[in-house]
Amino acid sequence: MTFFSSLQPALPVALIVGLAACAAVVAVASAVRGRPLRPSWLQAPALVLRLGTIALLTFILLNPSVNVSTPTKTSRSAVLLDASASMTLAGTESGTRWEESQKWTRDLGAALKSAGLPEPEIHKFAGDSTIISSAELQAGNSLPDGQQTKLAAALEKLASGGGSTNIDHVIVVSDGCTQDATRISAALGGLHDAGIRASTKLVGRDVPARNATLLSVLPPRMVRAQSRVIVPVELEAGGVTPKENFELILRDADGTEVARQPVHFSSPAPDSGFSSASRKLSFVSPAQTTRYTLELSGPGKEATLEDNRFSFTLEVVTTKLRVLLAEGTHAKRSLGSEGHFVNDIEMITAACTGTGEIECVTFTPVSQYVDKPNLFAVKFANGEMLVDSSRPFPTTREELHSYDVIMVSDVPVGNFSPEQMQWVVDWVVERGGGFLMAGGNTAFDTGNYDRTPWEKITPVDMLDYGDGHYGKALEVTIPLSVRTHPIWQMTPDAKENAAILDTHPKFGGMNRVRRAKPGATVLAVVQDEPEQPVIAAQNYGRGRSIAYLPDPNGGWGEFVIRWSADNAPTLGDRIELGQGASLTTHPSEARAPATPRPPHPSPHYAAFWVNTMKWLAENSIRWRRDKLSGKILTAQARPGTLLPVAAEFLAESDPAKMAVQEIGARLDVPGSPRIRLIYDRDRREFAGSLPVPADLTAKEVQVLFDTTAGRESLTDVVPCGVLIQNSEYTRSAPDTALMTELAQAGGGEVLTTPESAIAACRAASEARAARDSRAWPQPIWSHWPWWTAVLVLLGLEWVLRRAGRYSPQTPVSTSA
Incomplete structure (x- = not known):
C-alpha cells in the first residue's frame, strides 16, 4: 500500500x-x-x-x-461418512462400499497431515450423524447398519454446529442413494450461510445386493369355510441365479404348515438387474377366521430378511350361500341296490347342501314346454318331487336379491316377467350375484332367451330360435390354459386333478351358440370344434355369469351325471315323472328304505357343481357386508405412497342418491386424515387414495370406512398388509448425478483420490480466512x-x- x-x-x-x-x-x-x-x-x-x-x-x-x-482461527475439513446399510453393497472395484470409504478416509487423513493441514473431523451418518474418532475408524468398530440414508439431515446438522465450530469444508463419502434428496438444496443453503464448502467422493458400482423380497401378496379378504383359497404372490430378487432353490411356506397361527411351493427366479432383467417370480398358493380355508404367515426361504445369506415374511388374516364367513335353482327336468333314478332313488335335479342340490355351506331352493315348471308362468317350489324325498307351498317363486326385487346364485335350466322365458328378468340383471350388476343358464330343449335360443335382458348377462351370443338345438353326442375338451380355474379344482393334487379332468364324460347334446363374448373365459370346448364353446364364464358388473350349454342332467346329461370314481354307488336308468298333465308324484314311494342312504353317486360331478356355485357367489354382497363394504385396491400399503381404496354402498341402489352420498376413509394411525371418497358411476363404487405415512413400521394397518344412511351410522374395517421394504436395497446403482450436483452447488469438487482433496481443502481454508477476516x-x-x-x-x-x-x-x- x-x-x-x-x-x-x-x-x-x-x-x-x-x-x-x-x-x-x-x-x-x-x-x-x-x-x-x-x-x-x-x-x-x-x-x-x-x-x-x-x-x-x-x-x-x-x-x-x-x-x-483481526486474527483468524485455524479451520479444518470434515468427512461425512455414509454408514447406511447400502454401503454393504459392492464397492467401486472390490470389497464393499464401506471398506472402500474407510480406506479412502484414512488415506485422506494421512495426505492432509503430510501437506501440513489438520486431519479431518470424521462424522458417520445414516438416519442421523455422529462424530467418530480416527481410532474408531481404524479399528473398524463402526459398521454400516443404518436403515435409512438422510444426507440432507446430516448436512443440516453440520451447518448448525453439529461438529466443531471451525469446519470450513465437508467431504461427503457416499453412494448418493439418499431418501431425503428433496431437502439437499435447503441443506446446502445452510452450509453456505455457515461458510462451509461441500465436496463429494462417490463410492460403489451397480451390483444388486443378494436379497429376495415378497413384493406383493394378495389374499382374499373373506372366504367361506372349507373353500379353496388362492393367494397370488409376486416376488423379486437381486443377486440370485435361476438355479437357486427358494421356497414359499405358509403357516397358520399355530405354526402348522398349510402350503409349500418351490420358487425359481427368472434371469435378471437387462434394465434393472432384478429377477422376478410369480406363484399362486392354494389351500383349503379353515372353519374359523385364522391368521397366516407367509415366509420366503432360500439358500445363502441375504442382505435383509425383513421383507421375507408377510402376515395376513383370512376372515371366514359362516353364512350359508343361497342358491335358487329353476330346472325343468322331471326324472329320477335308482341309487344303489336297496331301494333308494335320487332325482335328477337333486344330483345338483344334494351335492351343494351336502357341504353344509349352501342352501338350495328349487323351483320347477308344471311343464317345461309351457311358455308362461307355471313354476312351483319342490322338495325331494327318495327321488320324488313334493310340492313346497311355503316357498312361492319370488315376486319382489327384495326376494330375488336375497339369493347369491340363480341357476335357470330347461325353463322357457315365459315363466319370468320382464320386471323379474331386469331385477336379476340389476342383482348381478349391482349386488354381485352369480347367474347361470344351463342348456336343454327349452333353454338359450330354444327357450326364447335371445335378445332378452338375460342374454346380455350370459357370456355367449345366442343363435336364433331353434338354430342352436343340437341333439347329438359330443366329446368335450378342457383347454390346458383354464385347468387352474376354480371350477375345475376337484382335488388339491395337481396330477390327480389333471387325470380326473381327462375323464370328463361326453354330452348327449347341447345348445350351440355363435361365439363366446369378448372377455369371456371358455372353460370347455367341443373336441372336434375348438371354436365352439361348451362352458363359458365371465365377470359382469359386480357379479359373474356362466353359460353351461349342455343339459346338466336329463337326456343330454345322461353321461356327465355318472362322472365318478370306480367305487361310486350304481346309478340306475332314467325314470320319467312326466310333464304337464302327466306329471305325477307317488307319496308312497317318497319314503326311503330304512337302510343308510348311499353317498352321492357322482363325486366329480358333485365337486364341479359345488365349485361352480362357490365361484358364482364369490362377489355376492349378501354374505359379505349388508350396507357398507370397503376394499383395498392394491396388494399392500407402501410407506410414503398413496393407498387406493374403494367402498360399495349397499344400502342404496338409486344412482342419483348414490352420487351425493358422503363416504370417507382413513388409516387407523394417529394423525391420519379422513379422505372423502368420490363416486365412480362406471365402477358403481366410491374411490379415493389414502396417504400412508413414510415412517409407518407396522406390518398391518386397518382402513376405516364410514358413512351414514338415514339416522344409522355405518362403518367397515378392512385390514391391509404393509410392505416394509428396506429402501437401502431397492436400488443398487450409485447416484452419480446427485453427488456431482451436490459438489457443484456446494462450491466444492468431485474428488477421486485423497491427494486431489488437498487443493480443495486449502481453497476452502483460504476462503474461510478471507470470509472471517475483519480489517x-x-x-x-x-x-x-x-x-x-x-x-x-x-x-x-x-x-x-x-x-x-x-x-x-x-x-x-x-x-x-
Whole structure:
C-alpha cells in the first residue's frame, strides 16, 4: 500500500496543502522582516523548527492511517461418512462400499497431515450423524447398519454446529442413494450461510445386493369355510441365479404348515438387474377366521430378511350361500341296490347342501314346454318331487336379491316377467350375484332367451330360435390354459386333478351358440370344434355369469351325471315323472328304505357343481357386508405412497342418491386424515387414495370406512398388509448425478483420490480466512509520539527565541 493511499483527510488535500504553504510563507517572511535574533545564527534554526512544526501539523491534517485486521482461527475439513446399510453393497472395484470409504478416509487423513493441514473431523451418518474418532475408524468398530440414508439431515446438522465450530469444508463419502434428496438444496443453503464448502467422493458400482423380497401378496379378504383359497404372490430378487432353490411356506397361527411351493427366479432383467417370480398358493380355508404367515426361504445369506415374511388374516364367513335353482327336468333314478332313488335335479342340490355351506331352493315348471308362468317350489324325498307351498317363486326385487346364485335350466322365458328378468340383471350388476343358464330343449335360443335382458348377462351370443338345438353326442375338451380355474379344482393334487379332468364324460347334446363374448373365459370346448364353446364364464358388473350349454342332467346329461370314481354307488336308468298333465308324484314311494342312504353317486360331478356355485357367489354382497363394504385396491400399503381404496354402498341402489352420498376413509394411525371418497358411476363404487405415512413400521394397518344412511351410522374395517421394504436395497446403482450436483452447488469438487482433496481443502481454508477476516483503518496521529514531536518542535523554537537578544533599531541620520 502506498503512502498516499493510506491518507484519509477530513478536508480536501489541496486546501490543506494551500494552508500549509501560506503558513510557511508567513513564517519565512516573519523571519526575514521581523526582529532579528542575536546572535544571528539563531535565526535559521528557529525558522527550521517553525517550518517543521507546520509540516508535521499538515501531515496530521492529511489523516494518515494503517489497516488493522483481526486474527483468524485455524479451520479444518470434515468427512461425512455414509454408514447406511447400502454401503454393504459392492464397492467401486472390490470389497464393499464401506471398506472402500474407510480406506479412502484414512488415506485422506494421512495426505492432509503430510501437506501440513489438520486431519479431518470424521462424522458417520445414516438416519442421523455422529462424530467418530480416527481410532474408531481404524479399528473398524463402526459398521454400516443404518436403515435409512438422510444426507440432507446430516448436512443440516453440520451447518448448525453439529461438529466443531471451525469446519470450513465437508467431504461427503457416499453412494448418493439418499431418501431425503428433496431437502439437499435447503441443506446446502445452510452450509453456505455457515461458510462451509461441500465436496463429494462417490463410492460403489451397480451390483444388486443378494436379497429376495415378497413384493406383493394378495389374499382374499373373506372366504367361506372349507373353500379353496388362492393367494397370488409376486416376488423379486437381486443377486440370485435361476438355479437357486427358494421356497414359499405358509403357516397358520399355530405354526402348522398349510402350503409349500418351490420358487425359481427368472434371469435378471437387462434394465434393472432384478429377477422376478410369480406363484399362486392354494389351500383349503379353515372353519374359523385364522391368521397366516407367509415366509420366503432360500439358500445363502441375504442382505435383509425383513421383507421375507408377510402376515395376513383370512376372515371366514359362516353364512350359508343361497342358491335358487329353476330346472325343468322331471326324472329320477335308482341309487344303489336297496331301494333308494335320487332325482335328477337333486344330483345338483344334494351335492351343494351336502357341504353344509349352501342352501338350495328349487323351483320347477308344471311343464317345461309351457311358455308362461307355471313354476312351483319342490322338495325331494327318495327321488320324488313334493310340492313346497311355503316357498312361492319370488315376486319382489327384495326376494330375488336375497339369493347369491340363480341357476335357470330347461325353463322357457315365459315363466319370468320382464320386471323379474331386469331385477336379476340389476342383482348381478349391482349386488354381485352369480347367474347361470344351463342348456336343454327349452333353454338359450330354444327357450326364447335371445335378445332378452338375460342374454346380455350370459357370456355367449345366442343363435336364433331353434338354430342352436343340437341333439347329438359330443366329446368335450378342457383347454390346458383354464385347468387352474376354480371350477375345475376337484382335488388339491395337481396330477390327480389333471387325470380326473381327462375323464370328463361326453354330452348327449347341447345348445350351440355363435361365439363366446369378448372377455369371456371358455372353460370347455367341443373336441372336434375348438371354436365352439361348451362352458363359458365371465365377470359382469359386480357379479359373474356362466353359460353351461349342455343339459346338466336329463337326456343330454345322461353321461356327465355318472362322472365318478370306480367305487361310486350304481346309478340306475332314467325314470320319467312326466310333464304337464302327466306329471305325477307317488307319496308312497317318497319314503326311503330304512337302510343308510348311499353317498352321492357322482363325486366329480358333485365337486364341479359345488365349485361352480362357490365361484358364482364369490362377489355376492349378501354374505359379505349388508350396507357398507370397503376394499383395498392394491396388494399392500407402501410407506410414503398413496393407498387406493374403494367402498360399495349397499344400502342404496338409486344412482342419483348414490352420487351425493358422503363416504370417507382413513388409516387407523394417529394423525391420519379422513379422505372423502368420490363416486365412480362406471365402477358403481366410491374411490379415493389414502396417504400412508413414510415412517409407518407396522406390518398391518386397518382402513376405516364410514358413512351414514338415514339416522344409522355405518362403518367397515378392512385390514391391509404393509410392505416394509428396506429402501437401502431397492436400488443398487450409485447416484452419480446427485453427488456431482451436490459438489457443484456446494462450491466444492468431485474428488477421486485423497491427494486431489488437498487443493480443495486449502481453497476452502483460504476462503474461510478471507470470509472471517475483519480489517479497518486506524489513524496514526492518535499515537502519542506524533503529538510529542509537535510539542518538542514548538518548545525548541520557544527556547531559541527566548535566548535570542533583540537589537535596537539605529535611526538613520540626514543632513540638510
